[in-house]
Amino acid sequence: MKTEYQKCLDGEFFNGSDKELADMTLRTKRLLVKLNTLDYADAEQKERILRDIFGHLGNHVYVDIDFHCEYGKNIFIGNKVIINMNCTFVDNNRIEIGNNVLIASNVQIYTATHPTKAVERIVQDWDKNSGRSYCNTYALPVKISDNSWIGGGSIILPGVTIGENSVIGAGSVVTRSIPENSIAVGNPCRVIKSI
Numbered sequence: 607m608k609t610e611y612q613k614c615l616d617g618e619f620f621n622g623s624d625k626e627l628a629d630m631t632l633r634t635k636r637l638l639v640k641l642n643t644l645d646y647a648d649a650e651q652k653e654r655i656l657r658d659i660f661g662h663l664g665n666h667v668y669v670d671i672d673f674h675c676e677y678g679k680n681i682f683i684g685n686k687v688i689i690n691m692n693c694t695f696v697d698n699n700r701i702e703i704g705n706n707v708l709i710a711s712n713v714q715i716y717t718a719t720h721p722t723k724a725v726e727r728i729v730q731d732w733d734k735n736s737g738r739s740y741c742n743t744y745a746l747p748v749k750i751s752d753n754s755w756i757g758g759g760s761i762i763l764p765g766v767t768i769g770e771n772s773v774i775g776a777g778s779v780v781t782r783s784i785p786e787n788s789i790a791v792g793n794p795c796r797v798i799k800s801i
Contacts, residue, residue, distance in 0.1 A: 609624075610624035610626060611624075611626055611627060614627070614680075614698045614699055614744075615699055617699065617744055617746050620743060620744065620745070621737075622743055623737055623738055627677075630677045630679065631676060634659060634676065634678040637655055637659050637678070638659070638673065638674060638678075640655055641655045641656070641669075641673065642671045642672045644671075652669075656669055659678035659679075660681045660682070660683060661678075661679045661680055661681055661700075662681075662682040664684045664685035664705070665686070666685055666686045666687075667683055667686070667687045667689075668688045669689045669693075670690050670691040670692075670693075671691060672691065672692055673689065673691075673692075673693055673694075673695075674693070674695070675694070675695040675697050676695075676696050676698055677697050677698065679697075680699060680700050680701060681695055681701045681703070682700065682701070682702045683703045684703060684704045684705035684752070685705045685706075686706050686707075687703055687705070687708075687709070688708050688709065689709045689713075690709060690710050691711045692711055692712045693709060693711070693712065693713045693714070694714045695715045696714075696715065696716045696717055697715075697717055698718040698743070698745035699717035699718075699745035699746055699747045699748075700747040700748075701715055701717060701747070701749075701750075702747070702748070702749045702750070703750045704749075704750060704752035704753070704754070704770070705752045705753070707750055707752070707753070707754050707756075708754075708756065709750075709756045710755075710756060710757050710758035710759075710760070710776065711758045711759070713756050713757075713758070713760050713761075714761045714762070715748050715761075716748075716761070716762065716763055716764055717746055717747060717764050718744070718764065719743070719745070719746065719763070719764045720742060720743055720744075727741055728741055729741060745764060746764035746765035748764065748766050748767070749767040749768065750762075750768045751767065751769050751770040751771075751772070752770050753770055754768045754770065754772050754773070754774070755773045756768070756774045757773070757774050757775050757776035757778065758777070759776055759777045760774050760775075760777065760778045761778070761779045761780065762780045763781050765783075766780050766783050766784075767783040767784070768780070768783070769784055769785045769786030769788060770786040771787045772785070772787065772788045772789070773788075774790055774791070774795060775790065775791030775792070778790065778792055778793060779792075779794055780794075780795040781794040785797065787800055787801045788800055788801065789801060
């Protein structure tokens with residue numbers, strides 16, 4: 607039988623109130639408090655905390671504060687990456703960030719989502735003592751490929767891949783995958799130019 611964590615990674619409905627998931631979240635939130643209150647100049651301790659949080663942290667990675675995520679262990683970051691201030695990564699599924707990636711301030715990356723129909727989204731026989739979440743949630747992976755630049759305030763939704771060398775304009779809401787060598791902007795985000 608699959609664990610709730612495995613269901614997250616498989617894109618199936620999972621119980622967000624599951625103890626294993628709650629324990630992972632609690633551990634990560636405690637590490638994030640340390641990270642976000644650490645002396646800004648303490649690069650060595652900052653790197654240790656980031657390595658404890660993330661599934662993989664490459665070399666020459668800069669993550670500014672405040673940074674927020676869910677489990678942390680589903681975030682895989684390549685080499686020479688900048689993640690600017692106030693970013694939020696909801697990593698119920700895998701978030702893969704390639705090499706030479708720039709992520710501007712206030713970027714949000716979501717892997718978790720819910721059905722759009724209320725009858726599918728709300729657990730109909732929910733009971734507060736059931737140990738189960740009252741809504742159905744599933745998660746899809748996000749990939750940001752090598753040499754990409756994600757503009758400030760952009761939102762990347764579940765299941766999206768940003769192709770190599772692509773640029774996402776500030777404030778964009780990326781609802782679908784963007785091909786490589788593209789400049790894409792808007793809400794919903796659309797390719798406006800090939801590089």
